[in-house]
Amino acid sequence: MTLARAEIVVDLAAIRHNVTTLAERVAPALMMTVVKADGYGHGMVEVARAAREAGAPWLGVATPDEALALRAAGDVGRLLCWLSLPGEAVAPLLEADVDVTAYDVVELAAVVDAARATGRTARLQLKVDTGLHRGGSTVADWPALVAAARAAEVDGLVRVTGVWSHFAAAEDPDHPANDAQEQVFRAALAAAEEAGLAPEVRHLANSAAALLRSSARFDLVRCGIASYGIDPAPDVPDGPDATPEGPKPGLVPAMTVQAPLVLVKALAPGDGVSYGHTWTADRATTVGLVPLGYGDGVPRHAAAGVGSDAAAEVLVDGRRRPVRGRVCMDQLMVDLDGDTPPAGTAAVLFGPGGQGEPTALDWARACGTIDYEIVTRVGARPRRRYVDGAAPVASVVASGATTGATSASTVGGPA
Known part of the structure; x- marks a missing residue:
């Protein structure tokens, strides 16, 4: 496929x-x-x-x-x-x-x-x-x-x-x-x-x-x-006594960003990753190539030591995997910690968070920005797929898997 x-x-x-x-x-x-x-x-x-x-x-x-x-x-x-x-x-x-x-x-x-x-x-x-x-x-x-x-x-x-x-x-x-x-x-x-x-x-x-x-x-x-389901005041605690207005309403994040792994490769201790070798493997590990980069709106400084002390993470094969090395124009690398999921396995940058994937807020905090910027800037090249109801996160991403979806080219007047 x-x-x-x-x-x-x-x-x-x-x-x-x-x-x-x-x-x-x-x-x-x-x-x-x-x-x-x-x-x-x-x-x-x-x-x-x-x-x-x-x-x-x-x-x-x-x-x-x-x-x-x-x-x-x-x-x-x-x-x-x-x-x-x-x-x-x-x-x-x-x-x-x-x-x-x-x-x-x-x-x-x-x-x-x-x-x-x-x-x-x-x-x-x-x-x-x-x-x-x-x-x-x-x-x-x-x-x-x-x-x-x-x-x-x-x-x-x-x-x-x-x-x-x-x-x-x-x-x-x-x-x-x-x-x-x-x-x-x-x-x-x-x-x-x-x-x-x-x-x-x-x-x-x-x-x-x-x-x-x-x-x-x-x-x-x-x-x-x-x-769009994103908390506009994430630092304000929730709960019945948190604010004079009572608990925050239950909002549902509407955006999930995902891509298939392109390849997986082994690294030896001392191998550097991406431009400038801002991250070097301190152990034998594996890394996966995700075909998303700053040309798609992914922040270039999403890896630890590049823009902040913490790395943004990507959900791959049921686990969160940290971004390693500088994000490139078209791709980024994630540390798979020795795992070898097959090419085509879904890599979820962020989504609602209900299935273990990072959220836009997680990415914002790793990149030193706000989640408004994360969701707004992504989308220079990735297609949009519209679903009407919860979309499965970390499913296999394959052409033709558009049941219940509206293609990005669909236009029509809001009712």
């Missing part, structure tokens, strides 16, 4: 479960599933469809290209876009019924011009910077922005559908920035109301705040990483 190359298996049932679970947690606030960055590496169109099927009334994307790609795929629900570049065309977004965001009066003017040009009333959301000091209006400029937005509303050119902001440290419930930002946001809402605005939705909470800070849920929460 011809072996398949590396693949990302995405469980759409897990996405639906997570969206439903999160929606129940935050009710009566509404749920926005964030599908930017190609659905955090999971596939934007397919994830969007699953989220809509689970009842998500809103989707969120960063760029106009992402928003328009969703519309081209058939999505017709409420959709917020928040990161346009200066001079980027706004009219196509208005024509596609996308809610757009303005950070200042210059962006607002561009939206107003597009509304005049298209003859459509723009659905506009205003973002205020409450302390992240990234995108959004400064507090000093906020009164002028809400006044200008209200004037555009009176002229029938825009409808202000939302006011929002973003936390800097919601994953740390005790961080003083959380209280400070929420206070600034409430003041910004009051200023908007005084200017005559009555936004449909007010939203501040990201995934971590949606789970850990009920006071910040307002009318809508934006759940990105949690929608």
